[in-house]
Amino acid sequence: MSTTAVARRTALYESHKNLGGKIVDFHGWELPVQYESIMKEHEATRHRCGLFDVSHMGQVFATGPGALAFLQRLNANDISRIGPGKAIYSHLPNEKGGVVDDVIVSCLGKDRYLIVVNAATADKDFAWFQKHAKGFEVKLENRSDHFGMIAVQGPKAAEIASMIAPAMAALPRFGALELELYGQPSFITRTGYTGEDGCEFIVPNEIVVRVWEDLLAQGRSLGAVPCGLGARDVLRLEAGYLLYGQDLDDSLSTYEANYGWVVKLDKGDFIGKPALVKQKTEGIKRKLTGIKLLERGVPRAGAPVIIDGKEAGKLCSATFSPSLQAGIGTGYLDRPDLAPGTKCGVTLHGREIPAEIVKTPFYISPNLKKGA
Amino acid sequence: MLDPKKLKYMKSHEWLDLQGDAGTVGISDHAQKEITDVVFVEPPKVGRKVKQGEACCVVESVKAAFDIYAPVSGEITAVNAEVVKDPSLVNAEAFGKGWLFKLKASAPDEAAKLMTETAYGEFLKSEAAHGSH
Numbered sequence: 168m169s170t171t172a173v174a175r176r177t178a179l180y181e182s183h184k185n186l187g188g189k190i191v192d193f194h195g196w197e198l199p200v201q202y203e204s205i206m207k208e209h210e211a212t213r214h215r216c217g218l219f220d221v222s223h224m225g226q227v228f229a230t231g232p233g234a235l236a237f238l239q240r241l242n243a244n245d246i247s248r249i250g251p252g253k254a255i256y257s258h259l260p261n262e263k264g265g266v267v268d269d270v271i272v273s274c275l276g277k278d279r280y281l282i283v284v285n286a287a288t289a290d291k292d293f294a295w296f297q298k299h300a301k302g303f304e305v306k307l308e309n310r311s312d313h314f315g316m317i318a319v320q321g322p323k324a325a326e327i328a329s330m331i332a333p334a335m336a337a338l339p340r341f342g343a344l345e346l347e348l349y350g351q352p353s354f355i356t357r358t359g360y361t362g363e364d365g366c367e368f369i370v371p372n373e374i375v376v377r378v379w380e381d382l383l384a385q386g387r388s389l390g391a392v393p394c395g396l397g398a399r400d401v402l403r404l405e406a407g408y409l410l411y412g413q414d415l416d417d418s419l420s421t422y423e424a425n426y427g428w429v430v431k432l433d434k435g436d437f438i439g440k441p442a443l444v445k446q447k448t449e450g451i452k453r454k455l456t457g458i459k460l461l462e463r464g465v466p467r468a469g470a471p472v473i474i475d476g477k478e479a480g481k482l483c484s485a486t487f488s489p490s491l492q493a494g495i496g497t498g499y500l501d502r503p504d505l506a507p508g509t510k511c512g513v514t515l516h517g518r519e520i521p522a523e524i525v526k527t528p529f530y531i532s533p534n535l536k537k538g539a
Numbered sequence: 540m541l542d543p544k545k546l547k548y549m550k551s552h553e554w555l556d557l558q559g560d561a562g563t564v565g566i567s568d569h570a571q572k573e574i575t576d577v578v579f580v581e582p583p584k585v586g587r588k589v590k591q592g593e594a595c596c597v598v599e600s601v602k603a604a605f606d607i608y609a610p611v612s613g614e615i616t617a618v619n620a621e622v623v624k625d626p627s628l629v630n631a632e633a634f635g636k637g638w639l640f641k642l643k644a645s646a647p648d649e650a651a652k653l654m655t656e657t658a659y660g661e662f663l664k665s666e667a668a669h670g671s672h
Contacts, residue, residue: 206576487578
């Protein structure tokens with residue numbers, strides 16, 4: 168790894184070691200890539216419940232009478248649409264329409280917001296926030312070092328989470344709850360990164376181990392297992408979620424990422440709006456597009472996608488999808504007009520494997536369809 | 540299942556079972572654990588001639604692709620169709636049903652360059668001590 172800084176550990180590091188987690192460096196954090204098996208952890212999350220340590224993610228609080236106006240200025244999504252107790256997925260565009268980060272903003276109460284940011288971008292984001300806070304009556308606090316975070320995901324997640332936080336049972340999808348857990352001010356949002364129902368506990372580091380152990384103890388009988396970053400990456404790609412730094416960055420726009428629904432041009436002015444309006448009017452030249460292999464094989468990030476004999480782009484995320492039993496991937500292709508079903512090829516080990524363009528998400532959980 | 544003690548090993552974690560000039564090749568239990576869940580095996584073509592140390596087969600997990608090298612020179616005589624159908628056999632039984640291919644060794648003496656199980660065990664220890672990843 169290129170990072171020279173000493174890797175950071177979450178409060179759950181010892182728990183991961185004790186559970187047999189295989190620790191890797193992830194953007195400067197020592198986290199488990201898997202415990203026993205990525206496939207088993209994936210299967211458990213799709214059918215029962217997976218527990219994920221996502222303590223590396225950052226938490227920024229924005230409070231004060233100007234908090235909403237400030238967030239409206241920085242977000243592509245319309246933060247005024249969420250009232251207290253609700254959360255929303257959003258992008259932070261830069262002036263050129265590229266994306267500083269993708270975030271989840273929760274409204275905790277009037278003039279009080281929590282922004283969950285990516286691990287690798289937490290410091291960049293906070294600097295970006297501070298730079299643009301001038302003129303707004305907003306107080307910004309980066310509490311990333313104070314909080315740990317545990318994602319509980321899968322059809323049994325709500326049942327398991329409710330055992331230690333009963334209020335969670337009534338929390339709607341994208342609901343945000345402020346509560347005390349073990350006497351500590353904490354938060355739960357009904358959000359996740361797996362394409363399953365579930366929630367994320369945001370709790371002070373002092374009690375992370377306790378929450379983790381209790382969730383695991385309560386969840387075991389319902390088939391819950393601890394899951395690593397490997398399963399998380401497969402689950403999120405199947406569900407069509409973006410991984411910042413891999414699928415999205417400062418030079419790629421929300422429209423190009425095929426996440427246009429996040430951009431609310433009718434909400435008033437915000438950073439990057441003119442660039443995004445221009446893109447929307449003139450059209451984009453590349454688009455993040457899903458592909459599925461039609462023969463056995465495992466596509467990898469960096470693999471060229473061939474259409475009509477020409478390279479149309481490279482995959483930025485790719486894996487074997489256990490849910491589809493096929494190789495899947497996404498890449499920015501210079502043919503934004505491709506219809507699902509269009510035949511293409513993916514070059515793997517020097518050989519072109521037949522593939523086709525597919526809609527994302529690759530996998531929609533039947534558990535979510537039921538309206539969980 | 541083959542007796543791991545009777546096999547020969549490469550530093551790249553392939554094992555070889557050699558009976559006369561008839562060789563069977565797979566990857567070690569240590570390797571299957573490192574590779575994690577195998578989801579795809581691309582075997583060599585039957586009839587292909589390979590040299591000792593030549594990459595001739597690909598084993599892929601969710602995480603990454605791994606080249607498998609021929610432990611000795613020879614001609615590929617068979618590939619494991621079961622493992623192509625169900626790659627998880629490599630994880631379930633690395634020394635048995637998870638074998639990858641068979642070859643007819645053109646120079647069986649080359650096997651002398653490979654490690655015994657004891658030597659391979661020592662090699663794994665030294666590798667672990669160096670914290671290889």
